[in-house]
Amino acid sequence: MKQFRKIALRVTDHLLLITASVIIGLPFLWMITTSLKPPKLAFQAPYLYPTHFFWQNFVNAWQEAPFARYYINSIIVALFVTFGQVLTSALAAYAFDRFEFPFKRTLWFTFLATLMIPLPLLVIPTFQIVEHLNWSNNLIALIVPRCWTAFGILLLRQFIHSIPRDFDDAARMDGANTLRIIWNVILPLARPAVATLALFAFLFAWNDFLWPLIVINSPENFTVPLGIANFSGKYGTRWTLLMAATVSATIPAVLAFLAMQRSLIRGLVAGGINE
Amino acid sequence: MLTRQARTAYLLIAPALVLFIVFTAYPFLWSAQISFTNWDGMNEVKEFVGFQNYLNLFKDPEFHQSIKVTIVYTSLVTIISTILGFGIALQLQRRRKSSAVYRTIFFSPVVTATVAAAVVWQLLFDPFVGVIDIGLRALHLPAPNWLSDPTWSLVAVSIVGIWKRLGFAIIVFAAGLTSLPTACYEAAEVDGINAWQRLRYLTIPLMKPVTALVIITGIIDSVQVFDHIFLMTSGGPMGSTNVLSLYLYNQGFRLFHLGYASAVGWTLFLLVLIATMLQWQFARRDKS
Numbered sequence: 001m002k003q004f005r006k007i008a009l010r011v012t013d014h015l016l017l018i019t020a021s022v023i024i025g026l027p028f029l030w031m032i033t034t035s036l037k038p039p040k041l042a043f044q045a046p047y048l049y050p051t052h053f054f055w056q057n058f059v060n061a062w063q064e065a066p067f068a069r070y071y072i073n074s075i076i077v078a079l080f081v082t083f084g085q086v087l088t089s090a091l092a093a094y095a096f097d098r099f100e101f102p103f104k105r106t107l108w109f110t111f112l113a114t115l116m117i118p119l120p121l122l123v124i125p126t127f128q129i130v131e132h133l134n135w136s137n138n139l140i141a142l143i144v145p146r147c148w149t150a151f152g153i154l155l156l157r158q159f160i161h162s163i164p165r166d167f168d169d170a171a172r173m174d175g176a177n178t179l180r181i182i183w184n185v186i187l188p189l190a191r192p193a194v195a196t197l198a199l200f201a202f203l204f205a206w207n208d209f210l211w212p213l214i215v216i217n218s219p220e221n222f223t224v225p226l227g228i229a230n231f232s233g234k235y236g237t238r239w240t241l242l243m244a245a246t247v248s249a250t251i252p253a254v255l256a257f258l259a260m261q262r263s264l265i266r267g268l269v270a271g272g273i274n275e
Numbered sequence: 276m277l278t279r280q281a282r283t284a285y286l287l288i289a290p291a292l293v294l295f296i297v298f299t300a301y302p303f304l305w306s307a308q309i310s311f312t313n314w315d316g317m318n319e320v321k322e323f324v325g326f327q328n329y330l331n332l333f334k335d336p337e338f339h340q341s342i343k344v345t346i347v348y349t350s351l352v353t354i355i356s357t358i359l360g361f362g363i364a365l366q367l368q369r370r371r372k373s374s375a376v377y378r379t380i381f382f383s384p385v386v387t388a389t390v391a392a393a394v395v396w397q398l399l400f401d402p403f404v405g406v407i408d409i410g411l412r413a414l415h416l417p418a419p420n421w422l423s424d425p426t427w428s429l430v431a432v433s434i435v436g437i438w439k440r441l442g443f444a445i446i447v448f449a450a451g452l453t454s455l456p457t458a459c460y461e462a463a464e465v466d467g468i469n470a471w472q473r474l475r476y477l478t479i480p481l482m483k484p485v486t487a488l489v490i491i492t493g494i495i496d497s498v499q500v501f502d503h504i505f506l507m508t509s510g511g512p513m514g515s516t517n518v519l520s521l522y523l524y525n526q527g528f529r530l531f532h533l534g535y536a537s538a539v540g541w542t543l544f545l546l547v548l549i550a551t552m553l554q555w556q557f558a559r560r561d562k563s
Contacts, residue, residue, distance in 0.1 A: 013366045014373075020363055021380045024438065027395045028383065030406055034398075043404040088291040095288050101281035107288070114299050116547045118499040120520040121540030124527050125302035125309065128316070148294035178283055207388050209502040210520070214528060225390035229506060232394045239398060250391045257386035258379050 035243035042239045057244035067248050070227035074206060077142045081205035082198050084147030093156035094182050111150045127214055141215045152197045159193035160186055224249050310537035328538035340514050341522040348518055352436040353493035360444025368452045385442040393503035396435045422508055425515035432504050432516050436497060444489050451485035487558060494550045519543045
């Protein structure tokens, strides 16, 4: 009887998990299936698994819009933002955890309070600032303002706090200066937290839409989201072509992120969650 | 005079601090100032109008609707994704062997660019050839005209919001469940409590901090939603999905009412502030 209940529980668990997976995965299945249909069959069943492989849609989509260009722009922006956020956060987090200085608490709480500021509120004045700096319609406008984050400082500070100061002292005895200690001792030890921050920073920059929509206006500087939005406005009725474009814009990114998911989950467990 | 240590500390904080001042603090304060003017962004002259923009907002029915829509959207997305996320994470926890596969599937919406997902969902919701309505008709259920019917449009964009948010909730809950202290569970096992009691008196209370994190990030995220609604409905039909960010965008970057748009932005900030305060209040009550 007990055995039976165990199996029953197992079956219902998996049934529920599979149902959830199908519902969550439905847009992906449909997108891939449609992208591979010949245009004439766009509205016909089957909807969720491909029976045709009409690759011409992809050729056409890439001819209609420079997706390679969008990809390169998005990658440049996302990499610089990721690097910038990790760098500024690591330096600041180390200072907040290890040193005493005037206005430390005030500064800390001011930083934390910025987490509550909605981005749409900042967009109007930031646009004016960026115009002043002559950065509008330039990728640099998508990078520099995004290179600091209170979230990153918070996340890294919590993690650095759990690293014993003995490590710093040992390195200092060996003649290392503060930058060296951060780079060679602290960052390697804080890897799970750094990986989490890097992933969040990359995702954020990769997804960003409102800000690029306002600052960027020439197609050669479009990031992937801008490119897709523009493409959908132009070819909204040609579903197979449009889906070939969305598959191109999403699947490689999804695969890359999923390859990294292990370190993300480890980082989530390590930092922030169980303080 | 600063000590050596303080000097080093300031040097290390400097990069973040400079960016904070130029791109967060200064714009934040400036937007407050803009909200007291009727600036159009081009004219050099900014006329000071006092609280006029805020007074106008109070009388603006479009703004009232926008607030209502934002609160409904935020509540729907946060509550449903938190509950579903917790439930699914519990099951994932019991089926640890196969959880990697499921986790991958659940997490893929999170890493999909929202704009691309919006394009797909827009077609899925098509009343004639969209898969959702085809499915509903096959089950002899009513198949609404999702995106052009004001009673359903907000539900439709909320579904996309939940879909996008759920994976994050699941992963965070799953991580939290993994790090629960096993000692409590072993003690409970000895006392012979059943599965329901274990969930009610052990897991849920122990998961409170994680739940708080999921809820507060959920609120801050959804209250400023823009991307997929801009693409799917542009706030329509009849303002039924016109969330605050969209209203701000249209006022600020279509009509160039920068003062008015900034006032909308400050209301948005106020909403986030209230949500965070409430959250703190709950957290403090729990501790005592």
